[in-house]
Amino acid sequence: xxxxxxxxxxxxxxxxxxxxxxxxxxxxxxxxxxxxxxxxxxxxxxxxxxxxxxxxxxxxxxxxxxxxxxxxxxxxxxxxxxxxxxxxxxxxxxxxxxxxxxxxxxxxxxxxxxxxxxxxxxxxxxxxxxxxxxxxxxxxxxxxxxxxxxxxxxxxxxxxxxxxxxxxxxxxxxxxxxxxxxxxxxxxxxxxxxxxxxxxxxxxxxxxxxxxxxxxxxxxxxxxxxxxxxxxxxxxxxxxxxxxxxxxxxxxxxxxxxxxxxxxxxxxxxxxxxxxxxxxxxxxxxxxxxxxxxxxxxxxxxxxxxxxxxxxxxxxxxxxxxxxxxxxxxxxxxxxxxxxxxxxxxxxxxxxxxxxxxxxxxxxxxxxxxxxxxxxxxxxxxxxxxxxxxxxxxxxxxxxxxxxxxxxxxxxxxxxxx
Amino acid sequence: xxxxxxxxxxxxxxxxxxxxxxxxxxxxxxxxxxxxxxxxxxxxxxxxxxxxxxxxxxxxxxxxxxxxxxxxxxxxxxxxxxxxxxxxxxxxxxxxxxxxxxxxxxxxxxxxxxxxxxxxxxxxxxxxxxxxxxxxxxxxxxxxxxxxxxxxxxxxxxxxxxxxxxxxxxxxxxxxxxxxxxxxxxxxxxxxxxxxxxxxxxxxxxxxxxxxxxxxxxxxxxxxxxxxxxxxxxxxxxxxxxxxxxxxxxxxxxxxxxxxxxxxxxxxxxxxxxxxxxxxxxxxxxxxxxxxxxxxxxxxxxxxxxxxxxxxxxxxxxxxxxxxxxxxxxxxxxxxxxxxxxxxxxxxxxxxxxxxxxxxxxxxxxxxxxxxxxxxxxxxxxxxxxxxxxxxxxxxxxxxxxxxxxxxxxxxxxxxxx
Numbered sequence: 001x002x003x004x005x006x007x008x009x010x011x012x013x014x015x016x017x018x019x020x021x022x023x024x025x026x027x028x029x030x031x032x033x034x035x036x037x038x039x040x041x042x043x044x045x046x047x048x049x050x051x052x053x054x055x056x057x058x059x060x061x062x063x064x065x066x067x068x069x070x071x072x073x074x075x076x077x078x079x080x081x082x083x084x085x086x087x088x089x090x091x092x093x094x095x096x097x098x099x100x101x102x103x104x105x106x107x108x109x110x111x112x113x114x115x116x117x118x119x120x121x122x123x124x125x126x127x128x129x130x131x132x133x134x135x136x137x138x139x140x141x142x143x144x145x146x147x148x149x150x151x152x153x154x155x156x157x158x159x160x161x162x163x164x165x166x167x168x169x170x171x172x173x174x175x176x177x178x179x180x181x182x183x184x185x186x187x188x189x190x191x192x193x194x195x196x197x198x199x200x201x202x203x204x205x206x207x208x209x210x211x212x213x214x215x216x217x218x219x220x221x222x223x224x225x226x227x228x229x230x231x232x233x234x235x236x237x238x239x240x241x242x243x244x245x246x247x248x249x250x251x252x253x254x255x256x257x258x259x260x261x262x263x264x265x266x267x268x269x270x271x272x273x274x275x276x277x278x279x280x281x282x283x284x285x286x287x288x289x290x291x292x293x294x295x296x297x298x299x300x301x302x303x304x305x306x307x308x309x310x311x312x313x314x315x316x317x318x319x320x321x322x323x324x325x326x327x328x329x330x331x332x333x334x335x336x337x338x339x340x341x342x343x344x345x346x347x348x349x350x351x352x353x354x355x356x357x358x359x360x361x362x363x364x365x366x367x368x369x370x371x372x373x374x375x376x377x378x379x380x381x382x383x384x385x386x387x388x389x390x391x392x393x394x395x396x397x398x399x400x401x402x403x404x405x406x407x408x409x410x411x412x413x414x415x416x417x418x
Numbered sequence: 419x420x421x422x423x424x425x426x427x428x429x430x431x432x433x434x435x436x437x438x439x440x441x442x443x444x445x446x447x448x449x450x451x452x453x454x455x456x457x458x459x460x461x462x463x464x465x466x467x468x469x470x471x472x473x474x475x476x477x478x479x480x481x482x483x484x485x486x487x488x489x490x491x492x493x494x495x496x497x498x499x500x501x502x503x504x505x506x507x508x509x510x511x512x513x514x515x516x517x518x519x520x521x522x523x524x525x526x527x528x529x530x531x532x533x534x535x536x537x538x539x540x541x542x543x544x545x546x547x548x549x550x551x552x553x554x555x556x557x558x559x560x561x562x563x564x565x566x567x568x569x570x571x572x573x574x575x576x577x578x579x580x581x582x583x584x585x586x587x588x589x590x591x592x593x594x595x596x597x598x599x600x601x602x603x604x605x606x607x608x609x610x611x612x613x614x615x616x617x618x619x620x621x622x623x624x625x626x627x628x629x630x631x632x633x634x635x636x637x638x639x640x641x642x643x644x645x646x647x648x649x650x651x652x653x654x655x656x657x658x659x660x661x662x663x664x665x666x667x668x669x670x671x672x673x674x675x676x677x678x679x680x681x682x683x684x685x686x687x688x689x690x691x692x693x694x695x696x697x698x699x700x701x702x703x704x705x706x707x708x709x710x711x712x713x714x715x716x717x718x719x720x721x722x723x724x725x726x727x728x729x730x731x732x733x734x735x736x737x738x739x740x741x742x743x744x745x746x747x748x749x750x751x752x753x754x755x756x757x758x759x760x761x762x763x764x765x766x767x768x769x770x771x772x773x774x775x776x777x778x779x780x781x782x783x784x785x786x787x788x789x790x791x792x793x794x795x796x797x798x799x800x801x802x803x804x805x806x807x808x809x810x811x812x813x814x815x816x817x818x819x820x821x822x823x824x825x826x827x828x829x830x831x832x833x834x835x836x
Contacts, residue, residue, distance in 0.1 A: 005649065006649055006650050006674075007623065007649045007650045007674070008676070009531075009623065009674065009676050009677045009680075010676065012589055012590075012623065013530060013680060014529065014530060014533040014555075015533055016434060016529060017529070017530045017531070017683075018529075018530065018680055018681075018682075018683025019680075019683050020679035020680060021487065021679060021683035022679075022682075023512060023678075023679070023682065024486065024512075025485075025486050035483075037482045037484070038482055039482070040480075040481075040482035041479075043479070043481055043482055045474045045478050048693075049467065049470060049471060049474065052467060052470075053467060056463045060461060060463050061458040061459075061461070062458075062665065063458075063463075063663040063664070063665035063666065064455045064456055064457070064458035064461055064664060064665070064796065065455055065458075065664065066664045067443075067665060068443050069439065069441075094441060094442075100687025100690075100691070101688055103686065103687045104686045104687030107686035107687065108686075111434060111435070111436075112431060112435045112436065113431065113432055114432055115432045118432075136683060137432075171430055172430075203425075205425065205427065231424055232425045245481040245482055246481070246482060246483065246484045246485075247481035247483065247485060247691070247692030247693060248481065248691065248692070248693055249687060249688065249689070249690070249691045249692070256424075256425070256427065258426070258427050258428065259427045260441075261438035261439060261440075261441070262427075262435050262437075262438060262439075264436075264439035264440075264441065265436025265437055265439035265554060266435070266436040266554075267439075268518070268521065268522045268525035268526075268686045269517060269519055269521045269525065269686075270518060270519055270521050270667065271665075271667070272518075272667070273665070273693070273694050274665030274666070274667070275466075275666055275693060275694045275697065276691050276693045279693065378482065
């Protein structure tokens with residue numbers, strides 16, 4: 001038959017089709033403060049492989065099986081026990097769905113609840129994965145002003161009332177209440193109570209993304225929104241990405257059965273990876289996970305302190321920054337006229353330092369040009385010191401306000417920086 | 419604060435929300451001919467774990483990284499080389515997206531192309547996962563009559579023309595052309611050419627789900643629809659589920675960039691599981707996969723022959739069945755008045771034998787009550803013989819036409835059955 005011309009899919013895309021998503025990985029710097037990677041040196045390979053071997057010897061045949069849509073049940077039982085012990089969340093294995101990280105459960109919940117144009121509230125600067133998914137479902141995303149204690153109740157109520165007045169009562173409030181990404185604060189207990197009270201008053205569900213909770217370096221625990229509510233309006237998320245490894249792609253959610261049965265229907269790809277679930281389950285169940293969390297918290301606390309000291313040394317003056325009690329982020333605020341969004345690629349090329357500027361986290365995609373998020377999980381303490389010093393040099397070279405007037409006090413070597 | 423009443427999500431569900439999906443796993447029989455599991459005894463645990471250890475030693479740090487949305491690149495390079503070698507499909511690693519089995523890529527493609535009410539054509543009895551997803555996206559699914567050579571060109575063109583006449587030109591043709599699930603046939607070369615010609619004539623894309631191709635027990639190879647077309651209208655799917663293990667959740671798709679960029683946007687949960695991808699890549703790349711496929715094909719060929727012989731012994735008479743040249747299924751046709759759908763649960767309870775009746779695969783969900791699919795991959799040859807014998811006994815006890823008149827010639831013991 002004669003050769004036909006190339007086929008075009010353009011006319012066939014559904015109304016719900018996602019916008020084109022870029023291929024490949026963004027360039028990374030040697031000093032990679034851009035993405036929330038955990039410490040790569042302490043990843044527990046040996047423990048995971050030994051755990052995997054144990055599981056394969058006991059039930060390896062079940063790799064031949066298409067597993068439960070909610071994911072490997074013994075791991076769900078472990079998660080239920082962990083939630084009860086750590087967060088006083090009382091649910092059973094049947095109340096939990098495992099997914100590929102927390103990104104897949106986010107997809108399931110947003111697809112189930114969000115029609116195009118629906119109002120969703122979130123922090124004024126919010127986790128990029130959530131932003132991406134909410135844009136993908138064409139939510140009308142409304143920012144809630146935050147300070148060092150989290151969402152502010154007065155402005156939150158004003159945003160809710162305005163949406164209701166416009167005939168669009170909010171469908172959902174999304175929040176990372178503990179060691180927030182990217183801002184680093186922890187929502188205080190009074191703020192949590194106020195948030196839950198407003199959600200109850202206006203009958204709005206909350207998605208509590210608690211994926212950093214385990215990474216506590218100092219400060220007391222604060223109860224989850226889930227337990228403060230107690231009515232099932234809080235959908236609770238967490239993940240093994242930050243306490244074992246992102247590459248294991250294992251997160252989880254719990255919510256009332258009425259929502260879970262819809263999320264099961266929206267789940268893409270069947271159960272979770274049994275190979276990874278085997279390893280995580282045996283590793284955690286045998287008692288290796290808890291000491292591993294203590295170990296990485298000691299490492300990451302030191303890295304946080306190193307970055308805070310480096311900021312003090314190189315960013316002191318007009319910049320201010322959060323001092324997170326846990327998690328992986330420091331949120332830096334520069335003078336209002338600063339713009340670190342436009343120069344980011346050049347800074348990466350010049351000094352090999354990666355960061356993400358405020359607009360990457362802004363609900364409108366443009367606000368916050370004078371903010372940047374620095375992640376301290378991936379690099380060594382020496383590299384953290386060196387990278388912050390290099391960043392200050394680059395900002396000075398680019399005339400960023402607050403860096404232009406005086407040279408850094410010392411030459412930015414690793415020794416001086418730490 | 420006073421205790422609020424339980425929260426209801428009912429009023430919040432989006433228009434696109436999936437229907438409730440049942441929890442848990444359906445009951446399984448000892449003689450489990452219901453689901454397309456591969457042989458569990460020959461699963462290559464040791465090879466996978468050794469491969470994983472190699473990968474972790476070389477690049478284990480990258481478990482700390484959020485990977486490429488298209489999945490671990492070295493595995494995509496292996497897939498590209500395999501497609502070129504085995505199927506003469508010439509694509510690069512950038513043209514491939516890895517996903518959780520082929521179920522996740524199915525989700526991505528259907529979400530990208532199918533609006534509610536859109537006409538999609540598929541075989542008259544079709545893979546259950548595809549049915550589920552197409553129903554989830556509210557496609558108007560139209561069956562194409564098939565015989566032992568696959569979709570019949572005359573009826574296919576009639577279905578296409580009717581849809582066009584009704585103002586709904588088909589969005590997509592879905593097919594499993596090789597060792598079709600559930601019918602077991604292989605689409606012949608003339609039929610493939612006719613299908614591609616019709617798709618070109620009426621400008622319709624094809625989704626070619628080729629996930630059983632590696633499981634060839636006899637017969638020559640038939641070119642893929644992808645290569646017969648050559649215009650990019652064929653979206654090609656395959657998977658490691660059947661040649662390594664379903665629990666590894668690793669499938670893949672290739673399509674033109676214009677479609678891939680939308681599918682990336684629809685992908686849920688980020689990259690694929692790096693832990694599993696590491697193991698599969700090193701296992702396959704080191705040359706262990708090809709002999710493993712030869713090994714399982716020898717095992718599964720013997721199981722197929724065992725099941726065919728058992729059918730001859732116990733189903734001979736009014737029943738007929740396919741004799742698949744590969745894959746995992748035998749499609750059994752009973753007299754038109756037989757109904758093996760309504761008695762399935764009772765048969766499972768009575769004789770511990772699982773099967774799936776025709777309506778499970780029917781586009782209308784009710785046709786084909788006198789058909790059943792038997793999978794021969796999971797049980798031992800002895801169990802296969804025993805299970806088929808037990809099934810015949812149960813069908814006779816239930817008065818299924820073709821089984822009622824005479825007792826089985828011998829007592830259905832394992833020895834007799836094989």
